[in-house]
Amino acid sequence: MAEILPRLQGPQDLKAMDEAQLTQLAAEIRRVIIDTVARQGGHLGASLGVVELTLALHRVFDSPKDRIIWDTGHQAYPHKLVTGRFHRFATLRQTGGLSGFLKRDESPHDIVEAGHAGTSISHAVGLARARDLRGEKHHVVAVIGDGALTAGMAFEALNHAGHLGTDLLIVLNDNSMSIAPNVGGLARYLTQIRTDPAYERMRAELERVLEQLPRVGSQAVRWLQRFKDSLKYLVVPGMLFEALGFRYIGPVDGYRLRDLIRVLESTRSMRGPVLVHVITQKGKGYAPAEGDPWTWHGPRPFNPATGKMEPARPGEPPSYTSVFARTLVELARNEPRLVAITAAMPDGTGVATFARAFPERAFDVGIAEQHAVTFAAGLALGGLRPVVAIYSTFLQRAFDQVVHDVGLQRLPVIFAIDRAGIVGADGETHQGLYDIAYLRPLPGFVLMAPRDENELQHMLKTAVAYEAGPVAIRWPRGSGVGVPLEEPRVLPIGRAELLRSGRDVALIAYGPLAHAALKAAGQLAQEGIQAAVVNARFAKPLDEALLCDLLATTRCAVTIEEHVLAGGFGSAVLEMAARHGLDARIRCLGVPDRVVEHGDPAHFRTLFGLTPEGIARAARELVGAAAPRRRRAGG
Ligand SMILES: Cc1ncc(C[n+]2csc(CCOP(=O)(O)OP(=O)(O)O)c2C)c(N)n1
Numbered sequence: 001m002a003e004i005l006p007r008l009q010g011p012q013d014l015k016a017m018d019e020a021q022l023t024q025l026a027a028e029i030r031r032v033i034i035d036t037v038a039r040q041g042g043h044l045g046a047s048l049g050v051v052e053l054t055l056a057l058h059r060v061f062d063s064p065k066d067r068i069i070w071d072t073g074h075q076a077y078p079h080k081l082v083t084g085r086f087h088r089f090a091t092l093r094q095t096g097g098l099s100g101f102l103k104r105d106e107s108p109h110d111i112v113e114a115g116h117a118g119t120s121i122s123h124a125v126g127l128a129r130a131r132d133l134r135g136e137k138h139h140v141v142a143v144i145g146d147g148a149l150t151a152g153m154a155f156e157a158l159n160h161a162g163h164l165g166t167d168l169l170i171v172l173n174d175n176s177m178s179i180a181p182n183v184g185g186l187a188r189y190l191t192q193i194r195t196d197p198a199y200e201r202m203r204a205e206l207e208r209v210l211e212q213l214p215r216v217g218s219q220a221v222r223w224l225q226r227f228k229d230s231l232k233y234l235v236v237p238g239m240l241f242e243a244l245g246f247r248y249i250g251p252v253d254g255y256r257l258r259d260l261i262r263v264l265e266s267t268r269s270m271r272g273p274v275l276v277h278v279i280t281q282k283g284k285g286y287a288p289a290e291g292d293p294w295t296w297h298g299p300r301p302f303n304p305a306t307g308k309m310e311p312a313r314p315g316e317p318p319s320y321t322s323v324f325a326r327t328l329v330e331l332a333r334n335e336p337r338l339v340a341i342t343a344a345m346p347d348g349t350g351v352a353t354f355a356r357a358f359p360e361r362a363f364d365v366g367i368a369e370q371h372a373v374t375f376a377a378g379l380a381l382g383g384l385r386p387v388v389a390i391y392s393t394f395l396q397r398a399f400d401q402v403v404h405d406v407g408l409q410r411l412p413v414i415f416a417i418d419r420a421g422i423v424g425a426d427g428e429t430h431q432g433l434y435d436i437a438y439l440r441p442l443p444g445f446v447l448m449a450p451r452d453e454n455e456l457q458h459m460l461k462t463a464v465a466y467e468a469g470p471v472a473i474r475w476p477r478g479s480g481v482g483v484p485l486e487e488p489r490v491l492p493i494g495r496a497e498l499l500r501s502g503r504d505v506a507l508i509a510y511g512p513l514a515h516a517a518l519k520a521a522g523q524l525a526q527e528g529i530q531a532a533v534v535n536a537r538f539a540k541p542l543d544e545a546l547l548c549d550l551l552a553t554t555r556c557a558v559t560i561e562e563h564v565l566a567g568g569f570g571s572a573v574l575e576m577a578a579r580h581g582l583d584a585r586i587r588c589l590g591v592p593d594r595v596v597e598h599g600d601p602a603h604f605r606t607l608f609g610l611t612p613e614g615i616a617r618a619a620r621e622l623v624g625a626a627a628p629r630r631r632r633a634g635g
Pocket residue numbers: 045046049072074075115116117118144145146147148149173175177178179282343344345367369394397
C-alpha cells in the first residue's frame with residue numbers, strides 16, 4: 001500500500017527523506033506505474049528504468065527553479081508522480097486526462113514538451129544561454145536516452161554546447177535500448193565504456209585509493225582525481241564527449257541512489273558542460289519487462305501478476321502495418337531491388353517482418369529520420385528501390401531531405417507512411433495530420449491513400465511499379481476495415497474509384513473514410529437524397545476528369561479526410577474546382593486549425609464530423625442549401 005507517495009506534496013519533500021524512505025518511495029512509484037499501465041497501456045519500460053534517477057535529480061536539484069528536461073518524455077511517469085500528479089495518474093493518456101508525455105500546462109515542473117526524440121539538449125542549451133544572458137542563476141539539466149542520442153540534432157546540440165561552454169548538465173540515460181536494441185557505432189561505443197574491464201578495474205581501484213585519502217583537497221588528491229578522470233583517455237581513447245568539450249563522469253550505476261545523489265551533487269559546482277553517463281535497465285523492477293524490454297516498451301494492457309498481455313480481440317481484422325509488411329515481403333521476392341528502411345521503429349512500421357525475410361535488405365538507421373530519407377536517396381541513386389517505412393509524424397523531422405534529396409532529384413523512393421491520421425493516446429506530438437499538406441506541394445510526388453487494407457496492397461504494388469519519381473502512401477494506425485485480401489494489382493495512377501452513383505451530392509473521400517461515406521450515402525438515400533461516393537485514391541494527381549464531371553452534375557460535394565483541412569485533400573479539390581471554374585458548393589470535412597490532444601480517436605472523429613452521421617449532416621445541409629438554386633435552374 002503506497003504510504004509516502006499519496007502524501008508527497010512535491011519534489012521538495014524528497015530532500016528530507018533518508019535512503020530508506022527514498023527506496024520505499026521508489027517501490028511505491030514502480031507499483032503505481034505497473035498497475036496503471038497494466039490497466040490502460042502506456043510506456044512501461046522506460047519509466048521503470050529511471051525511477052531512482054528521477055528521485056536523485058529531484059533530490060539534488062530544485063525544480064522548477066532548476067530546469068530538468070526529459071528527452072522524448074515517454075519515461076517521465078516517475079517525474080509526474082513526484083511532481084504532484086499522483087492523484088490524477090489514473091487518467092494517464094485518457095481523453096481529458098494526464099498526457100503520456102510532458103505538458104507545460106500540466107505542471108510548472110514540465111519545462112519542455114516533447115514526444116519526438118532528440119530535442120532535449122537543444123532546449124537545454126537554449127535555456128542555459130537565456131539564463132546566462134539574463135544574469136540568472138539556476139541549473140539546467142537534460143536527461144537523454146541512448147536511443148535519442150542517435151538523433152542528429154542531439155549531436156548538433158552537443159557540438160554547440162561544447163562551443164558555448166555554458167554551464168549545463170546532460171544526463172545520458174543509457175539502457176542499451178531504443179525501442180528495439182539501440183543501433184550503430186554510438187551504441188557500440190557506449191557499450192565499450194560500460195563494459196571495458198580494464199577501465200572499470202582501474203577506475204574502481206582509484207576510487208578505493210581516493211576514498212582512503214584525507215578529505216582535504218590536498219594537491220595529491222586533486223592530482224589523483226585528475227589522473228582518474230584522465231584514465232578514460234588511456235582505456236577508451238578519444239572519449240567522444242570530452243572531445244566535444246564536455247566533462248564526462250561515469251558510468252554511474254543508475255540504481256545506487258547514494259552514488260547517484262553524490263555524483264549529481266558534485267556537478268552542481270562544476271563549470272561548463274558536464275555529461276553524467278548513467279547505466280539503467282529498461283523495465284527495471286518488473287521481471288517480464290526486464291526480460292523483454294523490446295516488447296515492454298509500450299505494452300497493451302496486461303495482467304500485472306502474470307505479465308500476460310491482453311490478446312488481440314478475436315475476429316479483429318489485420319492491422320494496416322501487418323498487411324503492409326506481408327505485401328512488401330511478397331513484392332520483394334520478385335523485385336530484388338526492393339529494400340526497406342526504418343528510423344528505430346522496426347516493429348511499429350513492420351520493417352522487422354521484412355528484415356526476418358530479407359535481413360540484408362532491411363535497415364534500421366536509429367532515430368535518424370533525416371538520414372533515413374537521404375540514405376534512401378542514395379540507395380535509389382545506386383539503382384535500388386528503397387521503401388522508407390515511417391510514421392507520418394516522424395517524417396516531419398526529415399522534410400528538407402524529402403524536398404531536397406528525393407523530390408528535386410525525382411528519385412523513385414517510396415514513403416510508406418504509417419500512423420497517418422488521429423493516433424489516439426500519444427496525442428498531439430504523434431498525430432499524423434500534416435503529411436498531405438507538406439508533400440502535396442512537391443513537384444513530381446504521387447500521393448495515395450487506400451480505402452482499406454486490401455487496397456493498401458494494390459497501392460504498394462502500384463508504387464513499386466512506378467519509377468518516374470517519389471510516391472507516398474498513407475494509412476492509419478491500427479486494424480484494417482476487415483475486407484477480403486485480393487491478389488495485389490497495379491492501379492492506374494491518378495484514377496479514382498466511383499463506389500456509388502448519385503446526382504444530388506458527391507461524397508469524395510480520401511482513405512478509409514470512404515467506408516464512412518458509403519454508410520452516410522445509405523442514410524441519405526432513406527431521405528431521398530442520392531449521394532455519389534468516390535474513393536479518391538490519389539491526392540496527387542487528382543482524378544480531375546471524374547471529379548469535374550461529377551461536380552458538374554451534383555454541383556455540391558463533401559470532401560472527407562483524416563488530416564488537417566489546411567492544405568489537405570479537400571484543399572486539392574477546392575483548387576481543382578476553382579481552376580476549372582466549377583459552379584459547385586464544396587464542404588471540406590477534416591481536422592480544423594487546432595491541436596488534437598491525446599484521447600480516443602472516435603471522440604475526435606465525432607467532434608470533427610468524420611463519421612457517417614457527420615458526413616450525412618454536411619451533405620444534407622449542402623443539398624438543402626442548394627435546393628432553391630436547383631428549383632430556379634429547373635435542375
Ligand atoms: C523523432 C522520433 N523518432 C522516433 C520516435 C519513437 N520512439 C519513441 S521512444 C524511442 C526510443 C528512445 O530510446 P531512448 O532515448 O534510449 O529511451 P528509452 O526508451 O531507452 O528510455 C523511439 C524510437 C520518437 N519518439 N521520435
